Amino acid sequence: MEEIDAQVDRDRIRVLPGSTPTSASFQFDNEDHTLGNALRYVIMKNPDVEFCGYSIPHPSEAKLNLRIQTYDDVSVYEVLEKGLRDLEGLCDVVVDTFAEARREKDARVS
Amino acid sequence: MATNAPRIPSQEELEQRRRLQVGPETVSNQASTDFPGHWPGENHAWNIDHFRETFRVQFHKSEPLDSEFSLIGIDTSIANAFRRILISEIPTLAIEDVFIRQNTSIMQDEVLAHRLGLIPLAGNRNALNWMKWYHRPTEDNQNSGSPSDYNCAVLHLNIKCEWKADGLKLAAQGETDPDKLFVNHSVYAKDLRWTPIGKQEEIFGDGRPLEAVNPDILIVKLRPGQSIDLLMHAFKGIGQDHAKFSPVATASYRLLPTIDILKPIVGDDAKKFAKCFPKGVIDTPVITTEDSQDDLELQGKEGQVRAVVKNAMKDTVSREVLRHEEFKDKVKLGRIRDHFIFKIESTGQWDSEDLFLESVKLLKVKCQRIRRGLDEMNK
Numbered sequence: 001m002e003e004i005d006a007q008v009d010r011d012r013i014r015v016l017p018g019s020t021p022t023s024a025s026f027q028f029d030n031e032d033h034t035l036g037n038a039l040r041y042v043i044m045k046n047p048d049v050e051f052c053g054y055s056i057p058h059p060s061e062a063k064l065n066l067r068i069q070t071y072d073d074v075s076v077y078e079v080l081e082k083g084l085r086d087l088e089g090l091c092d093v094v095v096d097t098f099a100e101a102r103r104e105k106d107a108r109v110s
Numbered sequence: 111m112a113t114n115a116p117r118i119p120s121q122e123e124l125e126q127r128r129r130l131q132v133g134p135e136t137v138s139n140q141a142s143t144d145f146p147g148h149w150p151g152e153n154h155a156w157n158i159d160h161f162r163e164t165f166r167v168q169f170h171k172s173e174p175l176d177s178e179f180s181l182i183g184i185d186t187s188i189a190n191a192f193r194r195i196l197i198s199e200i201p202t203l204a205i206e207d208v209f210i211r212q213n214t215s216i217m218q219d220e221v222l223a224h225r226l227g228l229i230p231l232a233g234n235r236n237a238l239n240w241m242k243w244y245h246r247p248t249e250d251n252q253n254s255g256s257p258s259d260y261n262c263a264v265l266h267l268n269i270k271c272e273w274k275a276d277g278l279k280l281a282a283q284g285e286t287d288p289d290k291l292f293v294n295h296s297v298y299a300k301d302l303r304w305t306p307i308g309k310q311e312e313i314f315g316d317g318r319p320l321e322a323v324n325p326d327i328l329i330v331k332l333r334p335g336q337s338i339d340l341l342m343h344a345f346k347g348i349g350q351d352h353a354k355f356s357p358v359a360t361a362s363y364r365l366l367p368t369i370d371i372l373k374p375i376v377g378d379d380a381k382k383f384a385k386c387f388p389k390g391v392i393d394t395p396v397i398t399t400e401d402s403q404d405d406l407e408l409q410g411k412e413g414q415v416r417a418v419v420k421n422a423m424k425d426t427v428s429r430e431v432l433r434h435e436e437f438k439d440k441v442k443l444g445r446i447r448d449h450f451i452f453k454i455e456s457t458g459q460w461d462s463e464d465l466f467l468e469s470v471k472l473l474k475v476k477c478q479r480i481r482r483g484l485d486e487m488n489k
Contacts, residue, residue: 009483028480034194035476041187045156047146077488084477084484089158090188091474093165094181095467101167101179102463109172 016065023069024076031064032056039066042090043083048074117151129368132443134432142185142447170423170451177462180366181450189363189450195469196361198349202459203231203238203263203320205354207343214336225329226267226342227354229299230457233263234317237310238459244345259308263320263344266303269294271332295332300325302342320344323458357465359455366449367425370442371417374407379436380417386431393420423451 016025028035036054043052051069068076119127131138144154164183171178181189208223215222244262245255274280277291288295299322306314314320330338349356369391375383376397384392394415401416402408408416427445431437456462 010486037187
């Protein structure tokens, strides 16, 4: 909504120590259960994912930890990227379906 | 399994998986299981086309400030994200800074300022969309973030309570009704005056001016000689920062209740059964010969009434019916896991259905921002 500053978004994301290409914990600043649980759901829908879970390490710190582990040699970065894209696609479908249903309803009323 | 072809569960099995069972003291089968690897041989990978085909929206009530609709075929985590965004992340305009020149009312300055902040404001929707965030001046740069036409709305409240011309005389005669004795003895939200600054005049245009949603909100009471003179700055903010910025009075969802009558409930039992539920949930029609032909258990009971489910959506799932011995094994209560009945009550700045669309867009923006940060990180 505001002017886009990629650096601001860059600084909100960290990979926590101890990561490997197939298992990593990400930390996002200023995110909560809203994104955490939704993202966990779509990532778990990916058959390449062995485990995905999230936690808010402390309630008074606005931080979200997201853990992903993948099967075989699938990259966690690609899995996260796919998860975000899938969630965006889902949002588009919800908007389209909702707007369509709303148009139909308004047409019925008038 | 002989082949690697994915197993397709029967429609009946899928129906069963969508059901939560509600017992007298327990709720079972709550967790969704539509993940790859949960059911052997079944494909539950994310598929946008499948989602597009199965996701449905139904409207139940559409009023500008109160809407009710169902989202069917979506996971709880997503529905809950929409609800959370509705409550705490959609921006609205609210009074944030109050500059008090005069306040001789009995209400302390800070209490008065707090009350002013909580008044829901409304105005031309497009103009409000045009307005941006306000950034407070920082410690190291005092000149940064000055209020301007694109991020700040200025309102005034200037009011003085006085005796009416014959007020003193009436009071001496024992009159106590403030309406007859004083002018301006109650300050209402309609007394707030908005002054357009800069381009605001042009952008708000002929649309709704900035004003309180409800003109009759009582702010404070005055008595003769007391006056209030203050200036207010309204900024954009989100509910996460302060509840006054929340665009909704409530935004909530519940799962669609189900009532399954397993064995016929007839006669006085049917009437008692209907009384266990809110009005309109259970109907008690008279058994006809046609009914008894269809159902052997109803034979010989023609002319009596029987209980049928009319509208399960109205049920509150009080579980009263499960307390009665005679209905044991005759009824099963449940809920549908992926049928969310949303209820959104707007405070007036947004249309309640627009609010939902906005919440979905905001979830998408969140994803895009994370993805942008991720791209930068991997560069």
